[in-house]
Each structure stands twice: as structure tokens, then as C-alpha cells.
Amino acid sequence: MTEISIPKNITPSKIENLYSRYINNQQVDNVILKVPSSIDKYTYGLLGDLLKFVITLNTKSNIKVVILDDEVSNIDRFYDHEYAYPIISLLWNKVTFIDKNTINIKATLREKQNEYFIKMNSLSRLKGNKYIFTNTDHLPQSKGLIKLFENQNGFNDDENQIKENIKKIFDEYILTFNKNNQREFESILDDIGAIVYELTKNTYEWGRTDEKMIEISESIRGVYFRFHKNKIDTILNEYEGTAIQSFFKHPFIEQDCLNDLKQVYYLEILVFDSGVGFIDKFYQKENCTDLEIIKKCLVKNQTSSNSNLRSKKGMGLDRILNILNKKGFVKILTDRYSVYRDLIKDNYQPIDIDKLDDLKLEDWNNNSFQTDNVAKSQGSYISILYPFKSNQ
Numbered sequence: 177m178t179e180i181s182i183p184k185n186i187t188p189s190k191i192e193n194l195y196s197r198y199i200n201n202q203q204v205d206n207v208i209l210k211v212p213s214s215i216d217k218y219t220y221g222l223l224g225d226l227l228k229f230v231i232t233l234n235t236k237s238n239i240k241v242v243i244l245d246d247e248v249s250n251i252d253r254f255y256d257h258e259y260a261y262p263i264i265s266l267l268w269n270k271v272t273f274i275d276k277n278t279i280n281i282k283a284t285l286r287e288k289q290n291e292y293f294i295k296m297n298s299l300s301r302l303k304g305n306k307y308i309f310t311n312t313d314h315l316p317q318s319k320g321l322i323k324l325f326e327n328q329n330g331f332n333d334d335e336n337q338i339k340e341n342i343k344k345i346f347d348e349y350i351l352t353f354n355k356n357n358q359r360e361f362e363s364i365l366d367d368i369g370a371i372v373y374e375l376t377k378n379t380y381e382w383g384r385t386d387e388k389m390i391e392i393s394e395s396i397r398g399v400y401f402r403f404h405k406n407k408i409d410t411i412l413n414e415y416e417g418t419a420i421q422s423f424f425k426h427p428f429i430e431q432d433c434l435n436d437l438k439q440v441y442y443l444e445i446l447v448f449d450s451g452v453g454f455i456d457k458f459y460q461k462e463n464c465t466d467l468e469i470i471k472k473c474l475v476k477n478q479t480s481s482n483s484n485l486r487s488k489k490g491m492g493l494d495r496i497l498n499i500l501n502k503k504g505f506v507k508i509l510t511d512r513y514s515v516y517r518d519l520i521k522d523n524y525q526p527i528d529i530d531k532l533d534d535l536k537l538e539d540w541n542n543n544s545f546q547t548d549n550v551a552k553s554q555g556s557y558i559s560i561l562y563p564f565k566s567n568q
Contacts, residue, residue: 339369383449
């Protein structure tokens with residue numbers, strides 16, 4: 177048995193080390209996964225990186241036991257954190273769950289999972305300036321699928337309904353810290369609603385089945401929002417040497433987004449699924465390179481057409497780039513690749529499908545997209561960073 181421990185002071189760099197050790201560099205089996213009852217600090221991209229690690233580990237290794245590194249009496253603290261529900265949902269049918277005293281806690285987890293699902297399904301408050309929706313495809317629909325996004329007929333194609341409910345969540349739960357942010361959100365509501373609609377639609381079309389259209393046995397899909405507030409110097413130090421540091425150094429951020437305390441407020445949106453990823457799922461490979469396939473997914477009319485969807489079909493990720501133009505940042509994790517686009521530095525331009533070289537994507541790892549020593553990850557993770565203006 178191999179015990180893998182996720183510490184409560186986990187960071188993106190520590191997750192990268194875990195991924196390198198247990199997924200890139202060795203094949204482990206019969207895994208005991210120890211998860212913390214809380215995480216000290218959430219930074220942009222942390223949840224996506226953590227879910228990528230656990231989902232990929234679950235696919236490549238046989239996770240036998242999950243240890244909650246706390247006593248069962250403190251389980252409410254665990255469910256204050258956004259990683260709890262999706263990780264437990266993913267592993268629900270296959271592992272033994274125990275606390276740090278080796279007490280079987282599955283009965284207690286079942287109660288807490290059901291409570292959390294009811295909160296998500298009824299748009300009730302979750303703790304903190306954040307929200308997460310998670311669909312679990314291997315559970316009964318009444319206990320696994322969020323009705324705002326899906327019903328017995330498939331994906332909810334009513335973009336206005338999704339937009340209005342997202343507005344409620346932001347007004348009442350997420351942007352409660354600053355009224356200026358709420359006022360700005362009114363002006364970008366269509367943008368945020370479009371982002372959520374398009375990306376959750378993509379998980380419905382792409383994330384539930386493999387490349388042969390066979391249902392994935394353990395499948396989660398979701399969308400996550402978190403409001404961040406940080407001093408600019410803290411951000412620049414935490415992300416030293418990364419594309420995020422470069423993004424926050426843009427004059428636009430300093431001139432338009434810093435308040436009197438040199439703080440910046442920004443929104444993180446993550447859409448994730450545990451599917452096979454862009455490259456294996458893409459239905460028109462036609463001698464394309466992996467990078468060309470990822471780029472094709474960012475161009476109009478390249479998404480799947482086999483669904484109940486009527487409006488705006490096929491605009492997908494192309495529409496997201498247009499929404500984020502001149503102000504946002506998007507990072508995509510899929511297969512062996514981690515790519516990004518800084519839309520302040522590289523403004524959006526519509527791309528002809530026959531001119532993919534004109535579509536700018538950059539390698540998060542600064543390695544010219546060389547992935548020979550990188551193991552294929554399971555799932556797709558699209559992280560968006562949207563800075564708010566300071567309204568000074």
C-alpha cells in the first residue's frame with residue numbers, strides 16, 4: 177500500500193510535486209489517500225490543480241482508502257471547504273472512508289454529502305465568498321445532477337435562467353464584501369452568465385463519456401466561483417516566475433484595478449470534468465497535432481453537435497476568449513498540456529480554422545509544449561481570472 181498525503185498547507189507548487197512523484201515518475205497501486213479537513217489558503221488555480229491530481233490518481237491507481245485527517249466529530253469543518261464534496265463524490269463507489277482514528281465514516285459522509293447536494297440544488301448559501309456546483313454522473317439523477325444545469329431532457333439550454341440564478345448567487349453570497357463589485361457585476365452579468373453557460377454546456381457534451389461515447393464509470397463535472405482579495409505585492413510574490421505574476425504587472429491592473437490599499441479584487445471561475453480531455457474526445461483529429469486540437473476547441477463551431485442544445489451551439493470557448501478580451505486570463509489543463517492566454521497581452525482576434533498558427537496560446541511550464549516526460553492527466557480544467565476595476 178502507498179500512502180499519499182495532501183497537507184493542509186497545500187499550494188499549486190506542492191501539488192505539482194505530488195503529481196510529479198506519484199503520477200509522472202512512478203506507477204502506484206493500492207493507494208491510501210490522506211486528505212486534510214481544511215486548507216490554509218486558496219489561491220487562483222489551487223482547486224483545479226488539486227482536482228486534476230486526485231482525478232488522475234483515481235484513474236491511474238487503485239485508491240483503496242481515503243483517510244480524513246481529523247476526527248469524525250469535526251466533519252462539518254471539512255464540508256466548509258470546496259474540495260470536500262467533489263472528491264468524496266468521485267470516490268464514493270470504490271473506497272473505504274475512515275477518519276484519523278480508523279473509524280469508518282461513510283455513513284456520516286453520506287448524510288453530509290446529501291446535505292451539501294441539497295444546498296447546491298436549492299442555491300442555498302455555502303460558507304465563504306465562494307460557490308461550487310458539482311454534478312456526479314454515477315449517482316442517481318435526484319442525488320447527483322444540479323437542476324439549474326441539467327434535467328431529464330439533458331442540459332438546460334435556457335441561458336437567461338442560468339444567468340439570473342448566477343446573479344443571485346453573486347449578489348447574495350460571493351460579492352458581499354464590496355458594493356462597488358456588485359455594481360460592476362451588473363455591467364458584466366451577461367459576460368459571466370455566458371461564461372458559465374458555455375463552459376458547463378461543454379462539460380455536458382464532452383465530459384460524461386470517453387472517446388468511444390461510453391459512459392465514464394466515475395464522473396464528476398462542475399463549476400466553481402471564488403472571490404479573491406489580495407495585496408498586489410503578495411500576489412506578485414506568491415506567483416513569482418509565473419504567467420500570473422506577469423498578468424498582474426500589466427499597467428491596466430495598476431491603473432484600473434488597485435484600490436487605495438494597493439489591493440486587487442478578482443473573480444476566479446473554474447469549470448472542470450473528469451472526462452478523457454480535449455484531445456481524446458475531439459471528433460475530427462485528421463492528422464492534427466495535440467496543440468492544434470486544443471486550438472480547434474477554441475474556434476467557433478468546433479464543439480460536438482450531438483445534443484439537445486439549440487442556441488449558440490458551437491461557439492464554446494471562442495466566445496469565452498472574446499468575453500475576456502483586454503481584461504482577463506484563461507488557463508486550460510487537459511491531457512499532457514497546461515496552456516494559457518493572457519488576454520491583456522494578447523488581445524482576442526477571431527481565428528480562421530485554417531489559420532490555427534494565428535491563435536496564440538502559451539505553455540504554462542515554459543517548455544515549448546514539450547511533454548515527453550509528462551503523464552497524461554484525466555479530465556479538463558478551465559480556469560478564468562477576471563479582475564474587478566477599483567472604482568476609485
